Amino acid sequence: MGVSFDLALVIVLGIITVHQCKYFSWQVRFAQLQWRSLTTAFEGALGGTTATSALFVMAISPLPFTTILVGLMIAWQYVLVNYYQMIRATTATGDEVYYEAKLAYKTASDHAAIVTETTKSILPIIKAITDDQEEYFDHILNLPLPSIATFHGNLKHINEIASVLAGPNLDMVELIKEGGRAHEKTKWRVEKAKLLAKHGEKAEAEAMLHQANEDLEAIRHLETKLSAVLSKVRLLDAKFTFENTVEVHKQMLREFRKYSEGIFADSPAPAAAPAPLASQMEPPVPQPEPTEPPQPVLPNSLTLTNPIALAGSLSGAAETIDDVAFELSLPFPVKIYGHESSVLSINDNGMICLDHGPDDVQNRRLGTQLPALNGIPPYTLFPLWEDLMIKKGKPHGIYYEIEGAEPNRKITIEYYVTRFQEENLYFHFLVILEEARPSVVTFKYFDVNDKGKLGTVGVQGSHGKY
Structure with a gap:
């Protein structure tokens, strides 16, 4: 046997x-x-x-x-x-x-x-x-x-x-x-x-x-x-x-x-002495005494009811802010691609990261094709990723507002910024994240002067998802 x-x-x-x-x-x-x-x-x-x-x-x-x-x-x-x-x-x-x-x-x-x-x-x-x-x-x-x-x-x-x-x-x-x-x-x-x-x-x-x-x-x-x-x-x-x-x-x-x-x-x-240019012969024009500069006016008003400034000011930014990230702790977690976090890193270049920001904000200021994994966190929102900034004295800023009660709270982040070296351009847009709708993000645009030709828009997750 x-x-x-x-x-x-x-x-x-x-x-x-x-x-x-x-x-x-x-x-x-x-x-x-x-x-x-x-x-x-x-x-x-x-x-x-x-x-x-x-x-x-x-x-x-x-x-x-x-x-x-x-x-x-x-x-x-x-x-x-x-x-x-x-x-x-x-x-x-x-x-x-x-x-x-x-x-x-x-x-x-x-x-x-x-x-x-x-x-x-x-x-x-x-x-x-x-x-x-x-x-x-x-x-x-x-x-x-x-x-x-x-x-x-x-x-x-x-x-x-x-x-x-x-x-x-x-x-x-x-x-x-x-x-x-x-x-x-x-x-x-x-x-x-x-x-x-x-x-x-x-x-x-x-x-x-x-x-x-x-x-x-x-x-x-x-x-x-x-x-x-x-x-x-x-x-x-x-x-x-x-x-x-x-x-x-x-x-x-x-x-x-x-x-x-x-x-x-x-x-x-x-040997004849040349006559000076006409523009040089004119006597100097007396300049008026400097007056108090007028407060800057927004072409578009903010949409938030009770905005809280992360950076900048509606009456004119106190300083120029360029390539800087700001951390924001939320009272509720948000989710993208299955990943939850209640900590956002928001920078002036139109990028919002979950958990933490890029390794080097300055060297990650120019939008590229997604997924962008080189030095950028895997779970990131790109409402308008390009070389943006907040100019001193201008009504630029990044603002947010949290509305509603649990479990229907939402956060709205409002950008009103300009582009580096092109302060005549304005970029005004919103990012909306809702507690009751995990894995859903809303981008809303009011003013994008260049039609977004230099920017990157999208959302990415880990392992090349975007």
Whole structure:
């Protein structure tokens, strides 16, 4: 009876084993490496060839053959379980590394595209202005005008902008190529690690995943670098536009043209003293005494009935607030993507995070494609993520109000802000979270002067949900 039971057990285990041995040679290789690791550990502890000797003794022991065979099959099942666990772990880790690399490279490419577009729109204008001055340059150098200094200062400013815009753009080509190579390497290393795991080469698979992680860090470094370039180019674009660099330069050239034509047509003698510009001959206009500045008026009034200011003031902010986060504790928890929290981190760049804010608010001020996991908490609301700010003396601010009674309370957060270096623009919107409607968030917009062309709007959770 015992022999029949053993034989039946051997047959059942044999069928299971054959079914699971799809990659028998690779599984044997895995078992060999595991056995080598085991024997090395035993021999290190006890000395000699302990494990191998034990196997030999078991082979010649008087135990029934079927009992030994059953033991070996059970051991083989243990090997198979470890083998498939190793493959699953390698695949999961590899897929996560490649997803992060793909996301970081996509973000870096988006940054590069915006830099290129901005550069293309500005550089031709700079070239045209720089070419204009060649017509008058020889005459201008000979004119003893105080305003020549203004002309040269303005021209120097244009050249500085041109060099800064052209510099990152040239380097950017190589940066994108480098990022592309790292992205392809990551993909290749992850696939190689999966294949090595399937072949039972656990140590080599782990080493390959480590190299893939190094490639991922290189792509993340590229993303950070291009984010800094994008920020710099946007600031230069704003400076170039709102300081009226083009118009000031052209006005200077018009005055020089008028003056040089008068000098060289009517007064050819080089010793003749040039007359000053008409604008310089006019007597100074007396300025009125300064009066108390009027209180700033909001184009739109706040919608909150009893607003509490987190930052800023309706009568004019006491100070400029830029890239700053404010923590707010709520009397009830809010939920997004299944995660609850009663602590919000609210910053002036249109970002509301659960639990805590970004690692570095200043370096996370520019909106990117979601999910944005690099330095930003996984559970975050983005009503309008871009480089916003609160300007001193302006009626800007971030306000909130909690209404209702348990279990129907709600919090409304109201933004009234402007964009960095573009204080003529206003952005006015609400974020509403309700106790009775978990996992529901409402964004409501009143004033978005640029139609949101530079902003990111959305909600993200953990594991790339958005």
